[in-house]
């Protein structure tokens with residue numbers, strides 16, 4: 383694994399067809415629903431991110447028989463689960479926020495904990511709504527560790543969410559599977575809807591009216607085979623490379639195009655990006671297709687507030703693209719970025735400033751004055767995969783060399799990231815890893 387890298391900027395890029403790894407959000411969910419269905423399930427193109435294997439090892443820890451062979455994951459029916467578990471959720475917010483509902487629903491006592499980053503992230507946002515449904519659980523000052531007790535008696539309630547978060551919505555919907563009556567969740571803004579789509583794929587009766595979702599408790603039925611579409615968020619870095627390149631170099635293949643995930647495409651198109659979507663189809667209710675990316679001259683934009691939840695993980699990358707665009711780009715109402723794996727507003731602003739970008743930090747976003755000429759630097763990405771990948775794009779279009787001190791964190795969502803980057807930028811990546 384590459385631990386520390388140096389990136390030589392402004393080298394020749396090579397034409398490449400990028401197949402992103404399986405979608406991270408969908409992989410977490412299909413592993414969880416597969417485990418709950420208590421039947422066989424063969425999952426192909428499972429995510430290559432460590433976070434999804436964290437979910438798998440937590441499920442194995444509670445007694446679900448799961449075999450992993452590369453990107454194929456086989457889930458088997460189970461007879462007896464453990465009564466009491468300690469679950470290490472590592473760096474993964476999705477794991478820590480979705481699994482309390484599973485422990486409660488399956489009547490397992492447990493403690494969920496995580497690494498130093500995850501231990502700083504807010505958990506009250508799932509604890510409070512789960513308690514309203516009848517869940518018995520407690521956090522530690524609103525954070526991890528979370529202690530889940532046995533004996534949940536979940537009832538149907540209508541919950542209105544103030545924070546736009548697919549993880550909170552999904553925690554409630556998963557608890558709804560075990561409730562005595564239908565559970566209704568009303569979102570303040572549309573967030574990614576993979577849980578809703580997948581629950582239907584597993585035979586659950588679910589109604590969606592605008593931002594209001596009703597789940598009718600029921601037994602999950604395994605589809606037996608599930609192919610995960612390519613991860614749009616991983617593809618975004620490669621789309622950015624294709625836009626900034628002087629020549630046409632990138633085509634993205636078999637990528638998820640669920641509209642609640644692709645606000646990045648909407649925003650960059652408004653900035654002047656030339657892209658073409660082809661070969662669209664739907665699998666397991668999820669839209670997918672190929673994206674052709676053409677070199678583009680970009681202009682600054684004010685990102686619409688309503689789109690923020692659907693572009694949230696791509697905002698550091700948008701900061702990078704805005705650095706090369708003409709004019710001003712403004713991102714506001716994105717305070718959620720401060721409570722991700724790191725403070726992503728700080729990490730984006732601090733690092734782009736090092737590259738020489740004219741960027742200003744706001745409480746809930748940032749303002750970039752475009753038209754910058756970037757210069758390579760030594761940077762630290764606060765052990766955050768999305769910051770490492772965004773800054774790699776910046777480094778490839780900077781003069782001189784950039785050293786990324788903590789590049790290994792890409793493995794959280796996309797372990798083969800640098801292997802793939804080397805195929806597009808063969809002379810740009812120098813591996814500085816020190817191995818024993």
Ligand SMILES: O=C(O)C1=C[C@@H](OP(=O)(O)O)[C@@H](O)[C@H](O)C1
Nearest residue numbers: 407476546547548549550694695
């Ligand atoms: O549900 C999910 O799979 C995710 C939801 C988002 O988090 P929030 O729910 O906290 O917005 C996103 O940032 C994260 O990468 C994955």
Ligand SMILES: C=C(OP(=O)(O)O)C(=O)O
Nearest residue numbers: 473474475476695722768
């Ligand atoms: C925020 C992220 O994930 P999680 O919340 O699952 O840690 C992410 O992948 O950018």
